[in-house]
Amino acid sequence: MISSLGTQPTSSLPIVIQGGMGIAVSSWQLAREVSLAGQLGVVSGTALDGVLARTLQDGDPGGHRRRALAHFPSPDIAQRVIDTYFLPNGRGRGKPYRPHPTLTISPSRAAIELSLAANFAEVWLAKQGHDGVVGINMLEKVQTANASAILGAMLAGVDYVIMGAGVPREIPRLLTEFAAGRTGRLTIDVAAASKTHRAELDPVDYLGADLPVLRRPKFLAIVSLHVLATYLNRDPETRPDGFVVEGPRAGGHSAPPRGKMTLDDEGEPIYGDKDVADLAKIGELGLPFWLAGAYATPEKVAEARASGAAGVQIGTLFAMASESGLLPALRNRLVAELEAETLVVRNDPRASPTGFPFKIAELGDTLADEARYEARERICDLGYLRTPTERADGSIVYRCASEPVHMYLRKGGDEAETQGRKCLCNALMANIGLGQVRRNGYVEQPAVTLGQDLEGARALSRRHPDGWTARQAIDWLLGGQRRRELVGAAAASMW
Template sequence: MSKERVPRIIQGGMGVGISSWRLAKTVSMEGELGVISGTAVALTLARRIMERVDEEDVNRALDAFPYQKMIERIRSKYSPSTDEQFNKDRFKAVPIPTIEYSKDLLELTVVACFVEVYMAKYGHDGLVGMNLLEKVQTPTLPSLYGAILAGVDYILMGAGIPIRIPAVLDSLSSNLDTVLPIKIAEDDGTEIVYSKFSPTGFAEGEKLPELKRPKFLAIVSSAPLALHLSRSQYGSPDGFVVEMPIAGGHNAPPRGKLQLSETGEPIYGVRDEVDYEAIQKIGLPFYLAGGYGSHEQYVMATNLGASGIQVGTAFAFCEESGMEKSLKQRIIEAVKKGLGKVRTDPLASPTGFPFKVVEIDETNGIPEIAEKRQRICDLGYLREAYRKDNGNIGYRCPAEPVDDFVKKGGKLEETVGRRCLCNGLVATMGLGQKRRNGTEEIPIVTAGDDLKFVLRFLKPGQVSYTAKDVLRILLGKDLKQVL
């Protein structure tokens, strides 16, 4: 398998931890593009170390990191060894992201992305990508640098307009000091606030390694946005993933005024249809995503001029995905019974983007359960920066305790129906926090409308399927495909 090969299938990045290193590695070894999620990996690496999850693989990756003093610090802080404070049932806190990272969090973030990419790339020469969300801004620079240190081949980024990323990748992969403007809520933009990363400062005087610049695929939902990005003064993406609103995870909001269906879901119309010819005219490779989980859809995409497809939902429920095993199994069983409906929730995500939620028992996908969760904001990845009255920067999240949000100038109506995706998604990978008062964070599961089709990947008599099963069916290598 040559690294120059153009992948036909991109296994979509799925946070938090669903597109695990193991899933990405399997897909990559099959000659396609395996993508790890870079979202909140600082937190999940720390919790993995505490829980000794994938210990041998994690240790191999930690040992390969170029700056070992940092690894000593991380190990001594998070290893479940002699720390008397460490309570086996609870996870030690990890610093919350802010614009200026503490040294601890900076090191942990770079190392975590390095580790995840390293583990996905270990032992073969296939292509591995990392997915980040534009909306989650403060970890972006250290996350990208960590992935680049591990030789990541592709960066994929959507959920916002990732216009600066081509220039950022040029700069970071040349080991140059790099900045990224951070959006400050309701600011008029006269005083730009930057997130900053210095590879030289990070290396603390040690020799800087030579780095490869990864390719960049921007995740977009329209031809005008793709065109705009391709003409940007900050450089063009190397290609696009064009994602439809039936995809799992966050979706682009419908164009125009938000209208809701009888079930309270956003209505998409003709203005949201994608002009594939216009995308093709840009002349860059593109992939179609959102409901492309079959061979017929793959063929259709290539007929529209796409290099291939990006698929998430089908991979999210396969054996190698990072979703907690019994939860995955419960959802497959529910789908067999015609349950496990996917709802596009216009409110759930603190980002304000529509977010797909699986309505499955014992999770925050059930509104009555979600409403009962006592609000607490202790992970903070989706907090937005805002300017306090004294001019300093503060942070707030519409899913945090309502009073706190309002005290920080947030609007009461913005808190309605918001879910703590940070804690819910981490619980979905089986690393949810247990609190002193005996409560436990419970999962929230996202999937695309394609969830109802996951049974097509199950062989008769089997209760689970593998990433290879998905690839075989997507690429039409299985004639007995059940529709």
């Protein structure tokens, strides 16, 4: 597998990659707008099976998901999903969502079909009405969901797969196998494993004669250090088509500091020089790269380009854009606190059950309020961040440090690992208006993730005090860049 991006002129690559944020915060509407503006629009590939199941149960407002499913290659799979979850009049006020099957190492057929349909629908919708490029962002940590999510996205013609939160060494091969219509395999990290565990997915088994010819998307690996980039690049089997080099101030999950973790007076991880990627060494690999984390101003875009980067990946500006999947009330509060200069984003080293530090906006009336979170009953019913664990008898159990403590202990977990952990799966669903309603009437509460660099967002809010669109963000970011390129091209033509 030889990378084609490595030989592609930088000028033909997108300058801005819109980040893949949260669960459906990077919605198909947002990705489509960014692609319409000529940049790389990205949908979040995390938990889209749950998003589709719950959206259908809410009556599929606007009919968008059913419109997309009408184009799914297998009409039978699409109809089974609709028959299972679609409620024409919605589920009714105060009614809980019907659970959907979780994706395990050996998932049920229904779980795979839902994942295929959901990821297809999100990418298909993002690609309508333009000929731009669309990507899907995934977490390597959510290993049991990645094969079906990627295949579903490829069925819709996704152009880029972007993955972080781990070492995505097997994804290039997976993309190649799926593009050839062959079985894709991923090694699953299993705690206390006595043997290697793999998940397999055969496209022919699920699509049969309905399987279309698939095109292999480009793969961008998210890395925090040149060491990982060098490791992935050394073997054609693991080599991506490019890198997103993410600094510690980027939103969502971020790599922990190298060495022993030290916290500052606010309880946040302290990063040092060892946590900064050597861009010269990454440039020497010969693959295009984009910089992420504190690059959300026109000046920083220009700086990134001057360093040899193809461009930047930006999340926070787009999370606050009007097309993002965040509930409008949450987005309005973020913008208001941004303008009042009271918005604080904390890098919580304990919140995520994955063990990765996780950025949370300190908004009142959300789970950022410790007392509010402590009042929530611990429950793990979505399970995207669970860790597969092998028992003494060889069977597999799935545990999460955010689940009820007694259940975690029963599965062999350490009680110390449960302290400070938050249920991100349910909170991120609540961010987009799909929070579960419990039997006792409790409605799952949001927890908003953003990057810690707010300089660009503050500057943009001064230009657009009532909020902004994705296109306005791109025009602001690239206005100076485009002027410089036009001037450069005019000067070159004079010679």
